Amino acid sequence: MPNRNRLFTLLLLFSLIVMSAPANAAEEALFLNLIDGDSMWVEYQGRSREVRLIGIDAPEWGQEYGTKAKSHALNFCYGKQLTLEFDKGRKDKYGRLLAYVYCGKRMLNEELVRAGLALAVRYEPNVKYQKRLERAEKEARAKRNGFWLRGGLKQTPYEWRKSHRKK
Numbered sequence: 001m002p003n004r005n006r007l008f009t010l011l012l013l014f015s016l017i018v019m020s021a022p023a024n025a026a027e028e029a030l031f032l033n034l035i036d037g038d039s040m041w042v043e044y045q046g047r048s049r050e051v052r053l054i055g056i057d058a059p060e061w062g063q064e065y066g067t068k069a070k071s072h073a074l075n076f077c078y079g080k081q082l083t084l085e086f087d088k089g090r091k092d093k094y095g096r097l098l099a100y101v102y103c104g105k106r107m108l109n110e111e112l113v114r115a116g117l118a119l120a121v122r123y124e125p126n127v128k129y130q131k132r133l134e135r136a137e138k139e140a141r142a143k144r145n146g147f148w149l150r151g152g153l154k155q156t157p158y159e160w161r162k163s164h165r166k167k
Contacts, residue, residue: 026085026102031077036061037069037118038109042082044097052096053109054087054126055133057157058118062164064154065147069117076108077101087126098126110136116146119156 029042029051037058040051058073059066084099092098101108109129112118113136120133141148155163 026083029082029084031080031082034070034074034077036066037073037112039096040073040077040101042084044084050094050096051084051099051101052092053112053118054098054100055120055123055130056109056113056118057121058112059147059153059157060160060164063157063160065117068146069112072112072115072117073108076103076106076111087128089126098123100129109133113137114140114145116140116144116148119153121158 027044029044029049032041032043032048034040035050038053038056041048042051043049044051058069061067061070080103083102084097085102086097086099089098107129109118110133113120113133120130120137122130140146147153153160
């Protein structure tokens with residue numbers, strides 16, 4: 001029986017540690033400016049910070065639908081207090097914050113995908129809402145929203161960036 005009690009104690013201890021670990025807390029930020037459909041500047045913790053939206057890839061500035069994606073994001077954010085929700089990784093290799101961006105209960109990442117103005121793209125390890133974003137893309141395709149009206153983009157934003165690299 002001592003081994004059974006030890007196992008129970010370890011499981012209880014593990015459960016308490018997991019339950020007491022802070023959730024990926026949502027934090028307030030003030031919208032400052034948009035870079036493009038999936039990147040923006042916010043005031044966060046007293047500093048101006050660049051935020052990249054998790055789980056999506058929107059058309060780039062100069063790419064088809066790039067202006068529409070940026071305009072949609074601007075209408076969502078302009079003059080508003082935003083909430084940033086972080087996933088497992090808080091920053092990318094460029095030092096940008098990685099977040100799900102909310103205004104009230106609406107998530108910008110999801111709204112852009114549902115409008116057919118961004119693709120749902122898996123970026124490990126930040127996949128908390130991946131299925132939700134994929135459902136939004138499926139819905140946009142079915143309703144032929146945004147670029148899905150034409151069957152999609154000529155190039156994905158990733159392909160477009162590769163073919164338009166600055167020399």
